[in-house]
Amino acid sequence: MKIKEMFFAEAIDCLVTNDIPNRGIIRKIYSEARRINKNNPLAYTGAKLLNDRLKKGSIVYIATGWANRPDVNREIWENDGPPGAVILARSLVLAKKAVPVVLVENMFTSQIKEMLKAINIQPLNINEAIKNINSPFPIVAVGVDSFPINKEDAISKATELINTDKVEAIISIEKGGMSEKGEIHMSSGRKTTEQTSKIDFLINEAKKENMLILGIGDGGNELGMGNIKPFILKNFPHLRKCICGCASTIVPDNIVDLLITSSVSNWGAYAICACLSYLNSDFHIMHNQEMEKELMQISRQVGLIDGQNGFTSVSVDGISLEANMAITTLLRETVKKFLEK
Ligand SMILES: [Zn+2]
Incomplete structure (x- = not known):
């Protein structure tokens, strides 16, 4: 990595790995995730892998969504993860003309569609999204699909999804x-086994085809943390x-191929967007604070909760909307400054 890229990559990782939520975990898991990545910054590594691999029409599956109060109601979802997924999907369309497909539990697809529309993106099914990108007049669109909870269904859906043409990555x-x-x-x-899509089977299938697999997490219990499991335990x-x-x-x-850790998982996704902006010399690929605000307001409207404080809220993991908007602005500003020089 050149020295300027290194400074940029460090600045981005620094912004999203401060322990602002005061959970006492991020600095340690970040150090370990970075150590096993040959000590290279994480978000930039992930963005570079995606940037080098994806072409127009490449399919990227983005899995997110976590039932947060399964003992009360199986359709109460937390708001860390889904905003990161729709924002990253947007950046992948703008940066690479890729076909991102957000995968969530069946009962959660309508909320994801509303969140995409909140950032001016049309949700489509996979076939429509593929047709769209190859059309002479494509709209800005992202695919949305459900992924099964039941093991047998998950295995057959994994085979179907991975055998689709031009699949390159899973995040x-x-x-x-x-x-x-x-x-x-x-x-x-x-336990949330009975409420959660079995994305492990998609990852297992993707490994057979040498696809790129990235995992983003913040607490030590998310997909991707297997990379540093002995350290966590x-x-x-x-x-x-x-x-x-x-x-x-x-x-x-x-x-997974690369674990990206951040203080809030959404921020890990935003950090990849910032790096995609830099790599493609266009800071508009990174969303802005107004979009962040719109997105979180819709996320509240469709009922997502802050998993930490229990409010149906625009805050995430107990972090205020203002702070999430500020992180967005700081990431975007960093991209701008590094593109200027
Ligand atoms: Zn258990």
């Missing part, structure tokens, strides 16, 4: 993955054992 953002006992746990140790006792009774760890097993 999971704040998504549950299976532990060594096949269960999916929240960071509190509660050694350093964070609360992630060693669930409270659901299955007696497994809370860290998923699956290994």
